[in-house]
Amino acid sequence: xxxxxxxxxxxxxxxxxxxxxxxxxxxxxxxxxxxxxxxxxxxxxxxxxxxxxxxxxxxxxxxxxxxxxxxxxxxxxxxxxxxxxxxxxxxxxxxxxxxxxxxxxxxxxxxxxxxxxxxxxxxxxxxxxxxxxxxxxxxxxxxxxxxxxxxxxxxxxxxxxxxxxxxxxxxxxxxxxxxxxxxxxxxxxxxxxxxxxxxxxxxxxxxxxxxxxxxxxxxxxxxxxxxxxxxxxxxxxxxxxxxxxxxxxxxxxxxxxxxxxxxxxxxxxxxxxxxxxxxxxxxxxxxxxxxxxxxxxxxxxxxxxxxxxxxxxxxxxxxxxxxxxxxxxxxxxxxxxxxxxxxxxxxxxxxxxxxxxxxxxxxxxxxxxxxxxxxxxxxxxxxxxxxxxxxxxxxxxxxxxxxxxxxxxxxxxxxxxxxxxxxxxxxxxxxxxxxxxxxxxxxxxxxxx
Numbered sequence: 001x002x003x004x005x006x007x008x009x010x011x012x013x014x015x016x017x018x019x020x021x022x023x024x025x026x027x028x029x030x031x032x033x034x035x036x037x038x039x040x041x042x043x044x045x046x047x048x049x050x051x052x053x054x055x056x057x058x059x060x061x062x063x064x065x066x067x068x069x070x071x072x073x074x075x076x077x078x079x080x081x082x083x084x085x086x087x088x089x090x091x092x093x094x095x096x097x098x099x100x101x102x103x104x105x106x107x108x109x110x111x112x113x114x115x116x117x118x119x120x121x122x123x124x125x126x127x128x129x130x131x132x133x134x135x136x137x138x139x140x141x142x143x144x145x146x147x148x149x150x151x152x153x154x155x156x157x158x159x160x161x162x163x164x165x166x167x168x169x170x171x172x173x174x175x176x177x178x179x180x181x182x183x184x185x186x187x188x189x190x191x192x193x194x195x196x197x198x199x200x201x202x203x204x205x206x207x208x209x210x211x212x213x214x215x216x217x218x219x220x221x222x223x224x225x226x227x228x229x230x231x232x233x234x235x236x237x238x239x240x241x242x243x244x245x246x247x248x249x250x251x252x253x254x255x256x257x258x259x260x261x262x263x264x265x266x267x268x269x270x271x272x273x274x275x276x277x278x279x280x281x282x283x284x285x286x287x288x289x290x291x292x293x294x295x296x297x298x299x300x301x302x303x304x305x306x307x308x309x310x311x312x313x314x315x316x317x318x319x320x321x322x323x324x325x326x327x328x329x330x331x332x333x334x335x336x337x338x339x340x341x342x343x344x345x346x347x348x349x350x351x352x353x354x355x356x357x358x359x360x361x362x363x364x365x366x367x368x369x370x371x372x373x374x375x376x377x378x379x380x381x382x383x384x385x386x387x388x389x390x391x392x393x394x395x396x397x398x399x400x401x402x403x404x405x406x407x408x409x410x411x412x413x414x415x416x417x418x419x420x421x422x423x424x425x426x427x428x429x430x431x432x433x434x435x436x437x438x439x440x441x442x443x444x445x446x447x448x449x
Contacts (some may be wrong), residue, residue, distance in 0.1 A: 015289075015377065016287045016288075018349075018350060018351045019286065019287045019288075019349065019351075020055050020056075020287070021350075022349055022350050022351075023052075023055065023056070023057050023203075023286065024055065024056030024057070025056055025057075025058070026057055026058065026203040026204070027057075027058045027059075027060070027165065027200055027202045027203050027204075028052070028057055028058070028059050028060070028202060028203060028204045028205075028206060029059075029060045029062065029193050029196050029197040029200065029202045029204070029205050029206070030049065030059060030060070030061050030062070030193075030206045030208065030282075031062045031063075031064070031189050031190060031192075031193030031205070031206065031207045031208065032045060032061065032062070032063050032064065032189075032208045032276070033064045033066070033189065033207070033208060033209050033210060033250065033276065034063065034064035034065040034066045034067050034068050034069075034104070034189070035064070035066065035067055035210050035250070035276070036208050036209075036276035037063065037068070037104060037107070037108075038067045038068065039276065039277070041208075041276050041277075042107060042108065042111050043111055043114075044279055044280070045111075045208065045276070045282070046108070046111035046112050046114075048280060048282045048283055049061065049112075049170070049282065050112060050126045051283070052282065052283070052286065053126060053170060058165040059170045059171070060161060060165070060170075060171045060173065060196055060197075060200070060202070061108070061128075061170060061171065061172050061173070062173045062174075062175065062189050062192050062193040062196065063104055063105075063108060063172070063173075063174060063175070063189060064175060064188075064189030064190075065097065065100045065101055065104055065174070065175065065189075066087075066189075066250070068100035068103070068104060069087070069093065069096050069097050069100045071100075072096035072097075072099055072100055073092065073093060073096050076092060076096070078092045078093070078096075080093070081093075082248070083142075083145045083147070084142060084143070084145070084246075084248075085246070085247055085248045085249075085255070086139065086147060086150055086188065087150055087186060087188075088145065088146075088147050088148060088150060089147065089148050089149035089150040089185075089186040090148050090149065091148075091149070093149070093186070094148075094149040094184065094186060097176070097186045098176070098184065101174040101175070101176055104174070105130060105172065105174060108128065108172060109128050109172070112126040112128050112170070113126075126170055127167075127168065127169035127170065128169065128170050128171075128172050129164050129167075129169040129170070129171060129172065130171075130172045130173065130174070131157075131160065131164070131171075132157075132178060133156060133157040133160055133161055133171070133173060133196075134153055134155075134156060134157070134173065134176070134177035134178075134187070134192060134195075134196075135153075135154045135155040135156075135157075135177055135178065135179070135180065136151035136152065136153060136154055136176075136177025136178060136179060136185040136187060137151060137152055137153075137154040137179065137185070138150070138151050138152075138179075138185060139151060139152055149184065149185055149186055150185065150186050150187075151177055151179075151185025151186060151187050152185075152187070152191065153177060153187065153191055153192060153195040154177070154179075156195055156196050156199040156200075158199045158200060161196070161200065162200070173192055173196065175187040175188055175189045175191075175192050177192075190207070190255075190256065190259045191259070193205060193207070193259070194259040194262055194263050197263050197268045197271075198262075198263055198266040198267065198268060201267050201268065202268055203268075203269060203270070204268070204269075204270050204271070204272060204286075205259075205260065205263045205268050205270075205271040205272070206271075206272040206274060206282070206285070207256050207259070207260075207271075207272065207273050207274065208274055208275075208276040208281070208282070209250065209256055209273055209274065209275065209276065210250055210251055210275075210276070210277075211250075211251055211253075211256070211273065211275065212228055212275040212277075212278075212293065213228040213229070213230070213273050213274070213275065213292075213293035213294035214228065214229050214232060214240070214253060214257060214273065214294040215227065215228055215229060216228075216229045218240065218244070218253045228292075228293065228294060229294055230290050230291050230292075230293070230294060230295060231294075231295050231297060232294055232295065232296050232297070233296075233297060234261065234264045234265065234296060234297060234298050237257060237260065237261050237264070237296045238261055238265075240253075240257070241254055241257055241258060241261055244257075256273045257273070257296070259271070260272075260273060260296040261296060263296075264296050264297065264298045265298075268298075269297065269298050270295055270296070270297050270298075271295070271296045272285055272291075272293055272294070272295050272296075273293050273294045273296075274292065274293035275292070275293060278292060281293065288377075289348065289351075289353070289375075289377045290377070303346070303347045303348075304344070304345075304346050304386055304387070304390055305344070305345060305347065306341065306343070306344055306345075307340050307341065307342075307343035307344065307345045307355070308340060308341075309337060309340050311340065311343070311345055311347075311352060312333065312336050312337050312340055314345070314347075314351065314352030315336055315340075315343060315345065315352055315355050315371075316333060316336060317352070318352050318353070318354075318355055318373055318375060319331070319355070319371055319373050322373055326408070327408070327409055327410075328371055328373065329370075329436075329439075331371065339357060339359075342357045342358050342359060343355050343356065343357045343371075344356055344357075344358070344387055344390045344391055344394070346374075346383050346386065346387060353374065353375040353377065353383060354373060354374040354375065354383040354384065354386075354387050355371060355372075355373050355387070356369055356370070356371060356372040356373070356387045356388070356391050357369070357370045357371050358370075358391050358394050358395060358403070360395075360398055360400060361428040361430060361431060362398075362399075362400075363428065363430075364428035364429075365399070365400050365401045365402070366400055366401060366402045366403065366404060366428060366445075367395050367398070367400050367402075367403050367404075368403070368404055368405065368406070368431060369388070369391050369403050369404070369405050370405070370406075372384065372387060372388070372391075372405070374387070384413070385417070388417060391403065392446075392448060395448060396448050400448065401447065401448055402445050402446060402447050402448055403445070403446055403448065404419075404422075404426075404427070404443060404444060404445045404446070405419065405443075405444050406435075406441035406442070406443055407441060407442055407444065408439065408440065408441050408442065411442050411444065414444045414446075415444065417446070418446045418447075419444035419445060419446045420444060420445055420446070421442060421443065421444050422443050422444070422445050423443070424441075424443050426443060426445065427443060
């Protein structure tokens, strides 16, 4: 292997490791649109799901079959019928749905059985178990429209699914349900996945869809100035949903969003809308800080708080690269452990992505802000600004009049935020004695209003 590969692989793998630990033992419900399978994405999706499962995640996979059913209907000269965003399932459509579901189940199970050498599935053993885990009821007549054999989820066999997951298998569900009398009903992938995620109180509900996610301005065209909103708080998602027209097509903004909102309101902490067109979208969303699609969350994932002794390892890992390149003064673990309560951190999913320490000099009514660090993975997102504001708040609460920093490389960042350069002689006597003349750090001060 080349030295370049080693240089990039090692830090990348280290950055992914916290998410591997975080998700081990968690339960994900993944809904894959039938369009993804029709587009030839099944093989790579199966490989990624097998990889995720191998890292300790329990997976319930729900497949859709919208285009496959339409293809069967077209072969029989039958026109698909929809209303209220749902299929009207007559007898012919029900037969087509059953045929499509059986074929897709076979294809999915086959995809998880391929352990070819030199592929991500090599050496893997993925047990895929299906079953009658869903009890359904008819949609009935809505606004004068008889939906016939279209149904809704009445009950989920939660215990049966959990036992199967504990056995180490992946649960595969088709969008079909049966009534207590044995009558079959055609369901939607989105409703089945959402209902199962709610009943299991899954850690994540993930939709692999035709759309890339929800844009910052959903009503405006895509572009560099209108990127995907990667983190949408539940309250904002509900507000947006109320403003959007009722969806009739999977490509409508509200189509998947409505299910994400429902899941989060019912106890599923995080729901995701991902594009199946992007290879590896699942891995990018789960194991990379910012992800790739839109995540609807019941609360803000990033936590800005004061550090504890448990954060020392994360702080050390964060600041170490900046100490090595000379941006920060080297601090040993003992010093950080001793001063842990002086640090403010930004935590995201159990990973420290930013920190700074506040060392007060009460006799001079000032304090030093030291070790201000933001991970390269989340820079230019305002985390440094948020930490600075929290440090200023802590200094004010301590009755101090100013804060100061010593820096060799980020002088302009601080000046833009109200700091003024002063002579090192300005420093409090206790800090002046520790000033390293050889380092030639610039001293900048900000008065606190």
